[in-house]
Amino acid sequence: MSKRILIADDEPNIVLSLEFLLQNAGYEVATATDGEAALTAIADQRPDLVLLDVMMPRKDGYEVCQILRSDEAYRDLKIVMLTAKGRDVEQEKGLSLGADDYITKPFATQDVVQRVRHLLEA
Amino acid sequence: MRRWLLSPRGLFWGFFLLVAGTISAQFLVIGTGTLPELADGMPRTRFIQLLLGTWLLSLLVLGFAWRELDRRFVRPIAAVAKGAAILTHTDSEHSLEVPKGHWLQELPTNVQYLGDKLQQTRNDMEKSFASWSERLERQKQSLETVLRELDAAVLVCDNEGRILLYNPAAQRILAGHEALGLGRSLYDICARAPVEHTLELLQLRRDTDDGKAGSAEFVCATTGHGPLLHCRLSLLPAEDGGFVLGFENAGARIERLVRRDSALRHAVENLRSPLTNLRAAAETLSAGHAMDPVTQDTFLTMLERESQALSERFEGLVKVSQERLSSRWTMADIRSRDLIDSVLRHGLEQLPQLEQTGRPLWLHAESLSLGFLLGHLLQQLKSYGIPYVNVEALLGNRWVYLDIVWEGKPIPADTLSNWLSKPLAYGEGLTGNEVLERHDSEAWSQEHGREGYALLRLPLPASQRQWEHAGPDRLPPRPEFYDFSLSEQRAPLADLASTRLDDLHYVVFDTETTGLRPSEGDRIISLAAIRVVNGRILYNEAFERIVNPERKIPAASTRFHGITDADVNDAPTIGTVLPAFRNFVGDAVLVAHNAAFDMKFLQLQEANTGVRFDNPVLDTLLLSFYLHDHTPEHTLEAIAKRLGVKVEGRHTAAGDATTTAEIFVRLLELLRAHGIETLGQALGAAEEIVDVRRMQSRF
Numbered sequence: 001m002s003k004r005i006l007i008a009d010d011e012p013n014i015v016l017s018l019e020f021l022l023q024n025a026g027y028e029v030a031t032a033t034d035g036e037a038a039l040t041a042i043a044d045q046r047p048d049l050v051l052l053d054v055m056m057p058r059k060d061g062y063e064v065c066q067i068l069r070s071d072e073a074y075r076d077l078k079i080v081m082l083t084a085k086g087r088d089v090e091q092e093k094g095l096s097l098g099a100d101d102y103i104t105k106p107f108a109t110q111d112v113v114q115r116v117r118h119l120l121e122a
Numbered sequence: 123m124r125r126w127l128l129s130p131r132g133l134f135w136g137f138f139l140l141v142a143g144t145i146s147a148q149f150l151v152i153g154t155g156t157l158p159e160l161a162d163g164m165p166r167t168r169f170i171q172l173l174l175g176t177w178l179l180s181l182l183v184l185g186f187a188w189r190e191l192d193r194r195f196v197r198p199i200a201a202v203a204k205g206a207a208i209l210t211h212t213d214s215e216h217s218l219e220v221p222k223g224h225w226l227q228e229l230p231t232n233v234q235y236l237g238d239k240l241q242q243t244r245n246d247m248e249k250s251f252a253s254w255s256e257r258l259e260r261q262k263q264s265l266e267t268v269l270r271e272l273d274a275a276v277l278v279c280d281n282e283g284r285i286l287l288y289n290p291a292a293q294r295i296l297a298g299h300e301a302l303g304l305g306r307s308l309y310d311i312c313a314r315a316p317v318e319h320t321l322e323l324l325q326l327r328r329d330t331d332d333g334k335a336g337s338a339e340f341v342c343a344t345t346g347h348g349p350l351l352h353c354r355l356s357l358l359p360a361e362d363g364g365f366v367l368g369f370e371n372a373g374a375r376i377e378r379l380v381r382r383d384s385a386l387r388h389a390v391e392n393l394r395s396p397l398t399n400l401r402a403a404a405e406t407l408s409a410g411h412a413m414d415p416v417t418q419d420t421f422l423t424m425l426e427r428e429s430q431a432l433s434e435r436f437e438g439l440v441k442v443s444q445e446r447l448s449s450r451w452t453m454a455d456i457r458s459r460d461l462i463d464s465v466l467r468h469g470l471e472q473l474p475q476l477e478q479t480g481r482p483l484w485l486h487a488e489s490l491s492l493g494f495l496l497g498h499l500l501q502q503l504k505s506y507g508i509p510y511v512n513v514e515a516l517l518g519n520r521w522v523y524l525d526i527v528w529e530g531k532p533i534p535a536d537t538l539s540n541w542l543s544k545p546l547a548y549g550e551g552l553t554g555n556e557v558l559e560r561h562d563s564e565a566w567s568q569e570h571g572r573e574g575y576a577l578l579r580l581p582l583p584a585s586q587r588q589w590e591h592a593g594p595d596r597l598p599p600r601p602e603f604y605d606f607s608l609s610e611q612r613a614p615l616a617d618l619a620s621t622r623l624d625d626l627h628y629v630v631f632d633t634e635t636t637g638l639r640p641s642e643g644d645r646i647i648s649l650a651a652i653r654v655v656n657g658r659i660l661y662n663e664a665f666e667r668i669v670n671p672e673r674k675i676p677a678a679s680t681r682f683h684g685i686t687d688a689d690v691n692d693a694p695t696i697g698t699v700l701p702a703f704r705n706f707v708g709d710a711v712l713v714a715h716n717a718a719f720d721m722k723f724l725q726l727q728e729a730n731t732g733v734r735f736d737n738p739v740l741d742t743l744l745l746s747f748y749l750h751d752h753t754p755e756h757t758l759e760a761i762a763k764r765l766g767v768k769v770e771g772r773h774t775a776a777g778d779a780t781t782t783a784e785i786f787v788r789l790l791e792l793l794r795a796h797g798i799e800t801l802g803q804a805l806g807a808a809e810e811i812v813d814v815r816r817m818q819s820r821f
Contacts, residue, residue: 062566063535089521089581093566096579097535106433 003120004028004045008038008064009053009082017109018051025113027120035059039067047077049120051112052099054083054090062097069098078119082107134196138188142181149177198224202233209237280364283308283317293662295371299348300706303663305627305655308367310708312351316342320355321365328357341372346705349373382442389439396432400425453561455585456489457482458515458524464489465497473497474504474511474528483515483522484585487561492582494548495557499526499565499578502541506533517588521563521581525570532576533567618711618738619802623790626801627710628654628740630783631665631703632775633720634683636675640722645671646696647685649703650775652783653710657790659783665706666776668693683773700724700731707737711801715758715782717741738801742782744808745789747815749796761785 005027009015012033019029030045032038034057042050050068054061061081068074080101081094091102101115126132153173160169198220205218216237220230269276275292279285285306296302301310308317320338327336337356344351352372358364403425407413413421459482466476503511508528516523533541542554542565558565558580567578618626631651637644651665668685670693680686714720717739724735746756750764762769762781765788771777798804 059536060539063539066532066535087562087564089562089564092581093564096566096568106429106436108430108433 002026002028003049004030004047005116006030006032006038006041006045006047006050008032008035008041008050008056008061010034010056011053014082014105018112021109021113022116025117027116035061035064038064042068042074042077049078049080049116051080051082051116054081054085054094062093065094065097065099080112080115080119129200131192131196131200134192135188138184142184145180145184146177149173193221194223194225197221198226198230202226202230205230206233206237209233209240215241275369277308277367277369278358278364279308279367281321283314286364292369295351295369296344296348299344299346300665300702301345301708303653303655303706303708304660306708310345310705311348312344313342316340317353317355317367320353321357324355324357324365350376385442386439389435389442392435392438393432396428396435399428400432403428453486453488453583455587456485456487458485458522461485461487461489461493461496462513465493465500468493468497470497470501472501472504474500474508476500476511476513478513480514480516483517484587485522485524486583486585488557491546491548491552491557491560494546494552495554496524496580498544498546498554499541499580503528503533503578506537517584518581520584522584522588524580524582526578526580527570527575528577529575532569533578535566538565538567538578619805620800622799623793623801623804624657627708628713628783628786629665629707629710630654630713630779630786631720632714632778632782633723634685634773634775635723636671636673636679638719640719640726643673644723645669645673646699646723646727647671647675647690648683648775649699650779651703651706652776652779654713654783654787657787659780659787661780664776664779665703667699667702669699670695696727697731700727700733704733704735707735710737712737712739713742713782713786714739715742715778715785717743738805740786740801740804741808742786742789744811745793745804746785747811748807749789749792758782758785765789 005022007015007018007022007029008031009018010033015031015033019031022029030041030047032041036058038050038052038056039059041047052061052064056064059067061083065079065081068077068079078101079099080103081091081099082103082105083090083094084105091104094102100119103112103115127136153170157166157169160166201220202218205216205220208216218230218234218237220226224230269287269289272289272291275295276287276289277285277292278287285302285304285308288302288304293302296311299311301307317340320340324336324338337354339352339354341350341352349371350373351369353367353369355368356366358366403421407418407421407425459478462476462478466473500511503526508530510528512527514525514527516525539555542558545551545553546557554565561582563581563583565578565580567576569575570577629651630653631649633646633650634648635644635646646669649665649667649669653660653663668690670690672695675685675687675690712721712735718741721735721739728734742758742761743756746761750756753760753764755761755764758778758781759769759772761767762785765785767781767784767788769777769781771780793799793804793807798807
């Protein structure tokens with residue numbers, strides 16, 4: 001059974017590319033466009049990995065991440081943060097709040113696929 | 123006895139004798155004149171008895187009257203006079219000792235009253251003098267402390283550019299500059315033209331603009347390999363009052379700015395080419411031209427390659443601009459503990475109980491806005507139900523993490539971001555997020571490594587100071603870093619010989635050598651000197667160098683001074699040290715013990731170093747001979763003992779130079795007492811001794 005991935009980002013163009021690429025790589029992909037929708041989708045669909053944009057309306061990525069990590073039920077869920085701000089300190093904040101990886105925009109699409117694969121196969 | 127006779131009481135009783143004598147003489151005359159013509163009816167014996175009786179009686183009455191006058195007037199007046207003298211001329215509290223029963227009425231009481239008043243006035247004056255001088259001294263000490271602790275470098279110079287004051291910050295920036303010293307010329311340190319130009323400008327401005335000169339900035343170079351200085355010059359108010367020069371090392375700052383500017387420009391320029399290519403390729407593709415698959419593929423590859431290049435260059439730009447952000451001018455170094463303490467001192471209500479642990483670390487931050495943010499966060503934590511927190515600073519690569527730790531759960535991210543979006547009670551209603559942004563930072567709450575604990579973390583820029591060694595302060599607690607009386611001396615250079623010894627600057631020096639024969643190849647291995655200005659030894663204006671003699675050091679000489687071949691291996695050679703020493707000496711008078719010996723070593727190096735010492739030279743050995751010709755003992759120890767100088771570090775160049783300087787300062791005082799006041803006279807005295815010695819050695 002193929003692994004499931006949720007993409008949570010309010011930027012439709014990037015969602016479009018990532019969805020296409022990850023489907024091509026053999027994953028089952030769902031999308032959400034804000035923090036609360038992402039939480040609902042995760043509860044419903046139980047994905048294996050979530051790509052979380054930091055800047056989202058109605059709960060930002062950090063908040064979603066913290067909520068997920070405080071819930072034992074999602075212990076195995078992998079979280080990858082996406083952000084447009086490339087500052088070291090934000091990366092650190094994401095990782096401190098429990099993210100498994102952190103990707104800065106702009107990114108090489110191949111890089112995202114590789115990191116996702118790495119996390120899901122580990 | 124004679125003194126008593128001449129005293130008022132002596133004279134008083136002298137008068138008594140005179141009057142008594144006169145009366146007696148009258149009685150005698152009356153007696154001898156009347157006796158032969160005495161009527162026969164009166165018996166002679168009876169007459170003589172009567173006469174003698176009357177005589178004695180009048181003497182007795184006279185004596186009694188005189189004694190009473192003595193007791194009631196003369197002695198009391200003498201006592202009052204003596205007491206008044208004591209009251210007038212000494213400070214002691216004195217009570218008049220006036221014999222009882224005098225007839226002076228209120229005089230002693232009034233004199234005593236006047237005396238007491240005088241004493242009281244004196245005491246009051248003394249007290250007020252003392253409190254004034256104490257206040258002055260306190261102010262002086264505060265000023266000294268301010269100058270010493272001032273982070274900005276300051277020099278004060280007189281109009282000729284002579285240095286009257288420098289502070290430790292100036293010493294740090296001009297580290298190792300031999301010409302920095304009291305009474306030395308500023309122009310030995312930095313270029314003359316920009317300073318004089320600025321002075322002229324300010325003087326002009328003062329003359330035309332109602333005496334208001336303000337200050338002016340300029341950049342100037344230092345001599346040697348010293349730093350570039352960014353200076354601010356202001357005139358002192360008096361007509362020829364000199365000027366104050368504040369400065370900082372501009373080199374590092376300018377370099378940083380230039381580097382950052384060029385990096386930024388470069389990074390922006392770099393975006394242009396991939397952008398152009400991308401746009402051209404996208405437009406070509408979207409124009410709908412018929413295109414064979416190979417060409418189309420080429421275009422697509424190009425799109426991919428160029429967008430990748432754009433991403434990379436964009437990262438470069440981000441990095442450069444972040445560097446720019448992280449060194450804002452509003453930021454300053456502050457210790458984490460001081461920051462927290464300042465928040466606590468604000469007396470904010472509703473703070474949790476707070477304890478600080480760990481070593482304080484240096485931050486580079488905007489302490490005021492950050493203080494408000496911390497206060498705000500602590501208040502929020504308290505109202506969130508956290509009564510007790512522990513604040514700890516941790517060191518990361520580029521950050522200092524300020525962790526507020528408590529027992530319990532982390533703060534939910536939405537609560538925290540709510541706290542951070544509230545305007546602070548500071549300035550223009552800045553929010554916590556904005557303060558964090560200024561520091562290029564973010565805050566978050568997470569679980570603590572310790573079970574059951576959580577923390578709120580504020581990563582803050584770490585200061586470079588963290589990694590710098592503070593280095594021992596070279597200045598003693600009360601350093602001699604200023605001397606304003608220097609400005610009252612006129613330049614002595616014109617006629618050295620007639621210059622007073624007190625007005626000259628001296629460099630007292632000593633060398634250690636490989637042996638005693640300079641002309642047979644012995645070399646200097648250690649050279650130390652110290653400056654003496656205005657009769658003061660400037661202990662922090664010292665010069666000390668080990669010199670590589672470029673030959674083996676004989677064991678015999680090592681026993682003497684303790685310097686071995688290993689000690690000098692990495693030391694500079696005389697070719698490097700001597701020019702530096704020349705700079706240190708400037709135009710001062712050279713002083714050494716047995717100066718001829720040391721000068722010989724210096725002069726032998728003239729040819730290969732190109733450094734000449736044509737300064738006047740004074741020799742403490744010869745001066746001691748001149749002043750104390752009663753003894754043949756004129757070694758450094760013997761003179762030191764004679765003059766009460768404590769000897770330390772004998773047979774090290776620095777120790778001997780200091781001892782020689784202390785001896786020299788005392789010799790200067792003795793020379794003045796011997797009527798030797800100018801340099802010419804002192805040199806003459808030394809020559810005299812040399813002549814005497816030469817004569818003696820001939821016999």
